[in-house]
Amino acid sequence: MDSYRVELVHELKAKVATENMSDRESFFQIYCEKLEQSEIIEDFHYLQFKGKGSRNRSIQIDGYVYNELDNKLTLFIIPSLAYYEDKTLTLNDADSLFKRAKYFYFDADKIISEAEESSEGYGLAYDILNKKIEINVLEIIVLTDYMKSNTINIIDRTLENNVRVNYSIYDISRMKLIDESENGKEPLVIDLWEDFQAEGIQVLPTSKTDDYQAYLCNIPGELLAKMYNKYQSRLLEGNVRSFLQTKGKVNKGIRNTILNSPEMFFAYNNGIAATAEAVDISERADGKVITGFKSLQIVNGGQTTASLANAWENDKSLNSHNQIKRIFVPMKISVVSQKSAEELIPNISRFANSQNKVSDADLASNHPFHRKVEELSRRIHAPAVGGNQFGKFWYYERANGQYRQETYKSTDSFKKNFESRYPKSQLFKKVDLAKYYNIFLQKPHIASAGAQMSFNKFSEWMIKQWDKNSDFVNDEFYRKVIALSILFKKADNIVRNQDWYDSYKANIVAYTLSVIIHRVETDFSESTIDFQQIWKDQDLTLGWTKQIQKVSYIMYQHLTREDRTVENVTEWAKRETSWTMAKEIDFEYEEEFIAQLINKKYVITQEYSAIKEQKKANEMNGLLQVYEYGSAFWKEVYNWGDQEKIWNIQDVSFMKLAMGIDEGKVPSDRQAAKILQLLEKARMESFPK
Secondary structure (H helix, E strand, O other): OHHHHHHHHHHHHHHHHHHOOOHHHHHHHHHHHHHHHOOOOOOOEEEEEEEEOHHHOEEEEEEEEEEOOOOEEEEEEOOOOOOOOOOEEOHHHHHHHHHHHHHHHHOHHHHHHHOOOOOHHHHHHHHHHHHHHHOOEEEEEEEOOOEEOOOOOOOOOEEEOOEEEEEEEEOHHHHHHHHHOOOOOOOOEEEHHHHHOOOOEEEEEEEEOOOEEEEEEEEEHHHHHHHHHHHHHHHEOHHHHHHHHHHOOOOHHHHHHHHHOHHHHHHHOOOEEEEEOEEEEEEEOOEEEEEEEEOOEEEEOHHHHHHHHHHHHHOHHHOHHHHHOOOEEEEEEEEEOHHHHHHHHHHHHHHHHHHOOOOOOOOHHHOHHHHHHHHHHHHOEOOOOOOOOOOOEOEEEOOOOHHHHOOOOOOHHHHHHHHHHOOHHHEEEHHHHHHHHHHHOOOHHHHOOOHHHHHHHHHHHHHHHHHHOHHHOOHHHHHHHHHHHHHHHHHHHHHHOOOOOOOOHHHHHHHHHHHHHHHHHHHOOOEEOOHHHHHHHOOOOHHHHHHHHHHHHHHHHHHOOOOOOOOOHHHHHOOHHHHHHHOOOOOOOOHHHHHOOEEHHHHHHHHHHHHHHHHHHHHHHHHHHHHHHOHHHHHHHHHHHHHOOOOOHHHHHHHHHHHOHHHOOOOOHHHHHHHHHHHHHHHHOOOOO
């Protein structure tokens, strides 16, 4: 524990130095990043507020998360930091912290009457008052580098003013366990009897391989509803969560069946598909039963699950409890080993959802675009700057926990060497890439709409571009992405250090960069921004710094303007109307900024050349792949497809060409690409290799 504590303090101090933030904010960011990686929270916001509520009671929060899918508001509170000391969080300490954070919610009206209107504390309190009917769960989380006292065991939930209040403590020992787990996650362990007084689910084992074991069962609707109401969206695989956030939780048809025809639920509903790292099986006289799960995730059937849970909670007046007790839901469970999870779970999710209305954008986190960006990030190192003798890499984390997996259980020297080549400060994730590119596409209102919405909208754009011409993802594109990342991180720092800055940094930065990009495009017909220079310097010039300082203040004034049509500033930032007004605001250009613009035709020529080079590389790689598979493999593909009757006449001619490569037949680059498409077609039809 001592070495972990030292490592935590070093990380905290490094973040303070490089990102120019307070110790408290640095600690909040470190802990919340770990919880986000563990999929316990997402899209967190730092917000430090201290004040007095009704009856002079103390109020304090240090951040929040609002989960629209779960109708859950999470408030964070941090006691004083222990740093290198071994301190204990007592039951009385925890109770006091829980109350201080809880009162922010229940005394929101008092905060509004006394707080400054432009402050984030006012904005969140205003939001709470306007969303109270939407908030079903209030979660209070204590983040601390203390050790939790042994006297603190299970903390009971409470029901206050029709809101369920949950309490959690993430102390240093709990964070150490998360950090030391193989995938950087806190496993969700469910004991059916302990948690729900359920005796088990009768189960039938089906297919089994070295990588997974499959089971079929009928899960009682009451149990499924209670499980979802307890664990909420943690029970859903990422793509399903994305789908429900976009399309809505409750399906009217499913709700109607629950309330009016529960005996027909099994016949009408396709059921759910789930994965788990492990299941507990017990033998009974009437057969095998599942008594528990480890890391259960629903990969298909999210609306079914959420509709049952919603009816159980919100349709009691319509006799929902008795109706749901009559329902059984077909459930397919795939138990996948942790080492195979990254590859298998996305495929299980993709194939499970190929039979319903889940769009490509909903499944975009598994799109080949992300694999290509990952490959570029491992191959292209940044230029050596600042006296370094070698360039460092930016690390694209395509899958959650990928970065820490690189050094899991490695030696200290290997970890040090890896982190010197791939510094943690140069790690970026899918939601980061989406945010940066939405800003570049002049959609700051989308970038401000939360990580998942921003990612979904970017995915819609990305899939259209990819389907049109996937060669746009090339070395030049990657360098531009990194330049956008540098631009965002540096702008974030610039805004943070302005005398006028108080709050709404993420929105100010998004609007500032988008409006600069928009105005350059509008005002300079022959010039454009030189992103490749930002890549080469791995930094911003003085011209950029001065321009951001000037425009960011103008955007701050716009976002907090008194005549805004939405009271809450963060909500106003999400409105397209806000962006439409912002991009019409005039500002002066700094001379140094104008001097560094580059000829637009030159940039277009460079991008076109990069696409042509990528096209050649892709074609060459396609031809190599066809040869690497070998003619015996292509015969196997052909015979399987012939048996399944999936080939048309044109397909057969391409397959014959592939089968003849050992006899000297040579496909063209275009023909090789078509042959690989036919392999994908076979796999979509369940070809097993």
